[in-house]
Amino acid sequence: MIKEAIFHRPKNNYAYAYDKDTLHIQLQTKKGDMDSVELVFGDPYDWVNEKWQMKSKEMLKSGSTDSHDFWFIEVKPEFHRMRYGFRCSDSKETFYYTEGGIFPSAPSEIHNYFCFPYLNNIDVFNAPNWVKDTVWYQIFPERFGNGDKNFNPEGALPWASADPSPTNFFGGDFQGVIDHLDYLEDLGINGVYFTPIFKAYSNHKYDTIDYMEIDPQFGDKDTFRTLVKECHKRGIRVMLDAVFNHSGYYFPPFQDVLNEKEHSKYKDWFHLRGFPIVQEPIPNYDTFGFVGSMPKLNTENPEVKKYLLNVARYWIEEFDIDGWRLDVANEVDHAFWREFRKVVKDAKHDAYILGEIWHDSMPWLQGDQFDAVMNYPFTNGAIDFFAKQVISTDQFANTISKVLHMYPANVNEVAFNLLDSHDTPRILTLSHNDKRRVELLYLFQLSFVGTPCIYYGDEIGMAGGQDPGCRACMVWEPENQDLKLFHFVQKLIKLRKTVPSFGNKGTFKFLQANNIDNTIVYEKKTENERLIFVLNNSDKKKWVSLQELSNKTCQELLTEQTITFEKDAVVNLEAYGYKCYKL
Template structure:
């Protein structure tokens, strides 16, 4: 038994309140080291003459990554408080593990064990319930559809007439989205994420000039309100992009600094290193990355904080938006985000707060800041396995298990799972235009835990390299769309909506991975259903034995709703898949 690898901490992803009466407990151990683990638990104040009174519960092996196993147990303490530890077994020895370390046997002393002092309802992480059943669609407004040519900026090109460049315009606007809302309804979309819509100097709008005004190329506030109302009538929520880490170069406050320098009343609004402030040859002020056009805002300054919180509240109060996606969220101070959450949740308690963070995000996901982050570890693992063939089936399972065990389950259920975006190459391009691989990506994304997001045009086979190539005009001529791909994505979304286990109600478990044949088998299990999905990520025909007991079951193939005869043994075509449903 390698005791050095055994780890638990009574907070974050290792011990947390799943709901108002349930605790989840995790233990980490060296991969393959422990053969069984029991949770020792009891109320801290219940004692007998023999010592502290406790009981045990078996823990399940939740998953494994390349180094560790993760053990899991769910417990409902009678009095909402808990002392607990672990009874652990390897093939050669056993031990009891608590906050004070290891013991040969239960010391019957609650002080030896870990403590969950009290399950306070206010401390439970709780993302908006509607998010768990939402399928998002990201729209880069300049490139989705041109509905009103009178709004076109100077030099606007005919729609789709050229490949995009960093400074080209094609005239996408709000009316274009409204006119094509049926495309989203038909696909099954229930949430739209719009990249920035506020007045800016570029086509991407991440260099805000005025946070209180719509960019005129998209329309006016009346048209925006019409867009929101149209979406809501069709069961679609709307999330806006908040660029609060930095402003644009032409933001009024920054222009005042450049003009008046040390005498500017806005000089504390930015991180200025010296005077005179200048952009060239290199900016002597903090920016997003090293872009002089995006000066970093000082969100610790009371006036900046007041201004940005006013912005955040205004668009909810006046237009009833449903969420904020927070750009470069990890570079803004935590206290600002705490105040941001309090401010917007008072106005609309179920507004969705999504942070753009590309790395471990636990510090932002403890219930006091964000509801979710953009799940790039999921993105990277999925693309490296399905699209790029950079990792094998075992490595894919390890990476996804690491993602799932890095956060509480109620956090994972609200995670924003994307495959492509305005910041990355098109997923069909990453797949070397192998559409069969793209189908597998969509299958995995739409059957995984979390809330999936489709980047506009991926559902009809748009291609493109990194920015600006990934920002092509949406193709609206049906003859040029990949209708087969569209219908597959539509069908997968309908399965997610129809079957509780396929979506967020299903507990995700890898059943088997095979590196030689490069397939994965995983299950999604809810109270009523179990769905077993097998994916062949290879160019070979393969035979697979599914590690599941189908005795006395009536399995159904969910893809064509045919009844399966010999379900445990299946044959898969190259890049084929199987989706089998059984009632519990």
């Protein structure tokens, strides 16, 4: 066995408290290198005749990537503390892997073993429970619905009368959202994520002028309060977008810096590298990217910190919003986010805190900062496989298995699983306008672990390329909507809500990933229920042999047909076809 490939640390995703009584332990080994792994463990204070008392329990191989196998076990130490190691075996040898090294037999000295000192309840990662059962809908307010033309910005165009551009306006507003809440409720949505709504110069509003004011084109605070109340009446939670990494060019403190230069009382609100302020060839102050109109805020400055934390509290206490999505979250200091969490949770204990981070986010997901991040590793894997078809079946399985093992299970359960957004081309465009691929994307997303998000209009077949193409006006004429796709998504959301193993209560595992046929098989399972999904990601008919269905009678959930399989269970799939069998 390749001993140097074994990895474990008694923290983060490798050893963590799942709840107040339960520990999850994970071990990483070289792929295909071991036949079995057992956890050897015991209470550190349990000694008899000067000998530490330990027991063993077999670990489950929970998944694999192209390089590694992952072994998993759940244990409930009676006294909430544990020392442990791993007994690793193949057909030729057995050894013990511990913090102190690798031993041919169980080491007698307890200091050699990994230590989980004590399971303190306050240390359990504790995201809001309601998020696990939420299906989000992302709304770009300027483009969703124009409900009150009195708020139209100057020069607003008639709805959908032109292609979207970085500078044009169509008058989308809060009343336009209120007018279509019944549509969202009918689809099955119970969470709405709004891109920024605060006063700003642009149509996208990521260049904030005033964090305490609604942008006039959307309405006023009374209208927003009504919107939140109407959402809550329908069981729909509301999450706002907070742009705390940077402000807009017309943010009054930055304007003061431009005018007063080194004499400005706000000069320490930003990261300035000299005077006078210049934007060309690149700004001499820190910005989002190199965008001069988005100066980076100094969140270490006490005045900046106080201002932004007041913003975080204000919109929860005054308007009863349910969460914050945090733009460019990885570029803001960790100390700020720790204080942000305390303020937000004090204002509303079950508010959802979601960071926009596109890479491995474990440093932000340890219970002291965010509840979740936008799960772009999931997004990229799903898009590359189903939509673009640029990765193989086993590459996709490797990617998703890696996603599942990057974080603790209680983090994965609230991960924000999106397929596209205002920052990416739409899924129909990415799928080369093949709606069969879009259906596969939705089936996989809505049956996966986490909290899924639908970008407005995707569910009725809207297309669009990279920004600004993905920010077109919502299509409201039924004759121009793909109602077949709408009803398909609606059915998946209903299954997610009514079949426990379909949604977040079911554990996920790949059963097959066939490169030749381009088919995948995966299961979702609870203690009392098992679902088997079979997906054909190709433009040809496929036949998939499934020993798991041999001599079984089960229900196919998408057609609601009852099917009895023979001993040689074979599933016939049309091009881009799919099945979901409930055992």
